[in-house]
Amino acid sequence: MLANKMLAIRPAVRRAIVTQSRRAISAPQALARCPARLTATTTYTSSSQFRSYSRPADPQFSTRSTVVQLLSNIGSKREVQQYLSHFTSVSSQQFAVIKVGGAIITEHLQTLSSALAFLNHVGLYPVVVHGAGPQLNKMLEDAGVEPHFEDGIRVTDGKTLALARKLFLEENLKLVEELENMGVRARPITTGVFSADYLDKEKYNLVGKINSVDKKPIEAAIEAGCLPILTSMAETPEGQVLNVNADVAAGELARALQPLKIVYLAEKGGLFNGDTGEKISVINLDEEYDHLMTQWWVRHGTRLKIKEMKELLSDLPRTSSVAIIHPADLQKELFTDSGAGTMIRRGNKVHIKSSLSEFEDLAALKEVLIRDREGLDAKATVDRYVEGLKxxxxxxxxxxxxxxxxxxxxxxxxxxxxxxxxxxxxAGWLTNVADNVFTSIKKDFPKLVWTVKADDENLTWFFDKADGSLSRDGDVLFWYGLEDGDEVKQLVLEFTKNGRQMFGDYNLEARLHRAAQAALNIGKGGQQKRSYSTYRTNALQSYRMGNQGASGRRSYSTTNPNPPLGEKNISNTRPSKVALIGARGYTGQALINLINAHPNMDLRHVSSRELAGKKLEGYDKREIIYENLSPDDVRRMASNGDIDCWVMALPNGVCKPFVDAVDQGAQKGGLIVDLSADYRFDSSWTYGLPELVNRSTIARATRIANPGCYATAAQIGIAPLVPYLAGQPTVFGVSGYSGAGTKPSPKNDVKILTNNIVPYSLTDHIHEREISSQLGTSVAFIPHVAVWFQGIHHTISLPLKEEMSSRDIRNLYQDRYAGEKLVKIVGEPPLVKDIAGRHGVEIGGFAVHSSGKRVVICATIDNLLKGAATQCLQNMNLALGYSEYEGIPLE
Known part of the structure; x- marks a missing residue:
């Protein structure tokens, strides 16, 4: 019944598409200026004049007509019609599931409501499910309830759930009332849709895992002409209300409804490429997923989101897609080719063949070639064309x-x-396969020319793909990659002289070209073609590709056919040959263990003067004998290209001859990661602390100074509060005796350390300088050593220039390190025994002095792992083109 209802309005929608308004305004702005029910309708007469009538027969049709006309201002009328036809081809509840974050309701309520109203006024019924995370945090704070998270999931006790339920009902009503004020009927659905079991009652308490979705309340709302507005609360079979993450709820709702679109409204309006800083317009999962997941910037929240989207789309029809978009750009994302946010879809992987023998079914190929051809001779013409390809x-x-x-x-x-x-x-246009195919072509052919008829309805798409064009006698010549002026000039002259037959003069068989053009009629496909948003007139146009704002085309997530000079390949699958200089110490042994477990690291040489001639134990990939490599040996190996990455695990002050040898042997080629302090203050080297340094800088570096262990924990522990400091922070640090190295000294003598703690370098320690220079503020550092073997504890006292609460500060840290896999924010002060043998940093405590002007924070780190070897491997992964955490055990 719902499907029939939608089909019935489609002719009206098509009739409502009128000549585009001369004055272009954004869709949300336009709706805000329109009354809820318009009192005039617009029709198009044969004299091309608009007439207004005071009493329309159908006010809803009037509103729909006007909204469609306004939509045409953000794209073309053909685009709007194309997508409306697509979206109304399924039952109402299968159009779209839209997930609304709590911050959107708080900050962008009118924009959100305007966007939803636009969709409703053209006969579409998105199913909306919302969260209220930021509002809940504020409410809990006001109620004196300390929020607690485990693995990013809010632990929900009875008091928290009561507050959350009250808040969700209020936020739901707020959105419903705003929609009603705009003349859109909306129905709040706060129970009865999601059934759930406890996710893990002991760990998360009243948090649910959805096990079923009841579509009946949604269908009833749409049947009554109302937009369904859902909260992300669920119930057990016994009636217990459970808290559910709104993203999870939206995903389960999509699996039940099988919609064409799943839309996540977000303030950032999409996902961003970590190398270029540009918003990613399209991710084709079938084509790009494996490559995308190797990118250094696809990490933490972004990595999890892409993985979840892939899992979700695998359960949906191939025509379904996910959009991440700001609510102000929702119409542009849905109704134009260029889009506005990030669209994630399965896509269809592009196959490439270079001979007819590779096609299993030539008849099927001919059927594809013939589908755009009209006329009795179509089959014979295609047969000649295919024969010519032999x-x-x-x-x-x-x-x-x-x-x-x-x-x-x-x-x-x-x-x-x-x-x-x-x-x-x-179908190919609607799923943007054309873009995917063209991207594959561009990888193989850096220079390409083609011609299209000037009246082709898809002409703008071809303009978007070209660097330049020229129109002549009803044909348009396009090209990209021809940067030489003489080459372009010659091409233009030939086209001006010979038109489309010019290709015969470039050793293209004229017979084959004419047969191909006659058979395929490039660019003409009637109803099989997709229209585009802007039409460019006959002119010689030359512009550079890559600017979405200028060209209106979608950019892609990982494809860059013309990378900047010197840009590293960040999708490496080739094993990297590693040499470790100075492997006797604890850090060297820890790094060897990590490399042994790394799928793409191949340890070739291990140098240690004391162990030379002995077999390296604990490395399974090959037999390695310790060597005593000299700078001359290193220079020779670098000259031969024997090593991809040199790791210097030497004491402070002895690394330079080996670095110079690599520089001389390889003309500064090859990666060096130095674990000593020798180059941490050298501006020509990159400081390798990924959580605080731009990862793209590390990914492009060839000389990386690995931070100190004390310094890593101190910087991560202080960094979020640097803008709020009123003076010098003081770091009281205590390390296990492995930090003092293997050379016997009072600092690693267990007898001396038993029942004892030993301070050393009470002022001007090199880590004090390192921490201060990297944070850009003076820091006092007081190191000590204790009897345990590995692990560091920092107690950090920080003076504040304004009063802050413990919760304020903790939220700062949670926001700053959200998604960082090797940084964990905890409530209580972390313990050394809990960090030893683990690969991250833990930050906790957050005790504020009664004045509100001083906070004490605690940080722990394993000095051999995240303080040295693990961080070294992070830097190696980034700089060698692997995933940042490859080979690092994550908990």
Whole structure:
């Protein structure tokens, strides 16, 4: 019934598409200026004049007509019609599930309501589920309830749940009332949809794991003409209300409803490429997922979100997609090709063939080629075209169902190639397979030319893919990659003289070209084509690609056919050859253990003067004998390219001859990570603390100074409060005796340390200088050594320039390190015995003096792991092109 209802309004929606307004305004702004129910409708007459009538027969149709007209200002009328047809092709509840974060309701309520109203006024019924995390944090603080999280999940006791339920009902009503004020009927659905069991009652208390979704309340709301507005609360079979994460609820709702779109509204408006800083427009999971997950910047929250989206979309039809978008840009994301946020879809992996023999079914290929061709001679023409491909090199690009097919012909006496065939179905346009195919072409052919008829309805898409174009006699010539002025000039002259037949002069068989053009009629596909948002007139246009704002095209997450000079490949799958200079110490042994477990690290040489000639124990990949490598040996190995990464695990002050040897042997090629303090103050080296230093800088570095153990924990413990400091912080640090090295001394003599604690270097320790220089503020550091073997404890006293509560400070730290896999924020002061043998840093305590102007924070770290070897491996992974945490056990 719901599907029939939607189908019934589609002709009205199509009739409502009118000539685009001359004055372009944004959709949310336009709706805010419109009354809830308009009293005039607009029709288009044969004299091309707009007439207003005072009493429309159908006010809802009037509103819908006006809204569709306004939507046409953010795209083209054809785009709007195309997508409306697509979205109304399924039952109402299958259009979209929209997850709304609590911050959106607080900060962008009117914008959100306007966006939802627009969708409703064109006959669409998104199913909305919202959270209220930020509001709940504030409410708990006001009620004196200390929030507690385990593994990022809010532990929910009875008092917290009571407050959360009250808040969710208030926020739900707030959104419903705002929609009603805009003339949109909305129904609050706060119970009865999500059934759940306890996620882990002992650990999380009243937190639920959804086990079923009842669609009936949603269907009833839509049948009554209301937008369903859901809270993310669930109930057990016994009626106990449970707290559920709103993202999880939205995912389970999508699995039950199987919608075309799943939309996550977020203030940032999308995901961002860590290298370029640009918003990612499209992620094609089938094509890009494995490569994407190797990127150094795909980590923590971003990595988890992409993984969850992949799992979600695998349970949905291939036509479904996920959009991460700001509510102000929702209409542009849904109704235009260029989009505005980040769209994540499964996509169809592009296959590439270079000979007809590689096609299992030539008849199927011909059927694809013939689908755009009209006329009785279509089959014969396609047969001639395919026969011609036997005699020349080509590359064919297509997805699995062949919704898109492109054929590129390299030119024998030219640097560019010719796109001879490009055919795509309606389904291919709607899933953006065209972009995916074109991206694959660009990887293989840095220079390409093609022609399209000037009246092609998809002309703008081709403009977006080109660096330049020229129109002549109803045809448009496009090209990209032709940067040489003479080359462009020659191309333009040939096209001006010969039009589309110019390719015959570039050693392209004229017969084959004419047959191809006649058979395929490039760019014409009737209803099988997708229209685009802007139409450019006949002109010679030359512009650079890559700016979404200028071109209106979507950018892709990992594809960069022209990377900046010197940019590293950050998708390495080749094993890296490693040499460890100075392996006798505890840190060297810890690093050897990590490399042994790393799938892409190949330890080739281990140098230790004391152990030379002995077999390296604990390394399983190959037999290695300790060597006593000299700088000359290192220089020779560097000259031969024997090593990809040199790790210097030497005492302070003795590293330079080996670094110089690598520089001389490889002309500064090859990666060096120095674990000593020798280069931590050298501006030509990169300081390798990934949690506080831009990871893209580390990923591009060839000389990395690994931070000190004390210094790592102190910096992570102080950094979030640097803007709030009123004076010098004091760090009281105590390390286990492994930090004093293997050379016997009072600082690692267990007899001296038993029942004792030994202070040393009470002022001007090198770590004091390191911490201060990296944080940009003076820090006092007082190191001690105690009887345990490994692990460091810091007690840090920080004076504040304004009064702050313990909760304020803890929230600062949680926000600053959200998603960092090797930093954990805890409530109580962390213990050394809990950090020993683990790979991260724990921060806790957060005790504020009664004045509110001083806080004491505690930090713990394993000095051999995150304080040295683990951090070294993080830096190696980033700089060598592996995932940052590859080979690091994560808890």
């Amino acid at each position: 005699d020349r090199p080509f590359k064919a690009y297509f997805d699995e169902p062949m919704d898109a097919l492109a054929v590129v012909l390299p030119q024998q006496d030219s640097t560019f190639a010719h796109l001879a065939t490009f055919t795509i179905t309606k």
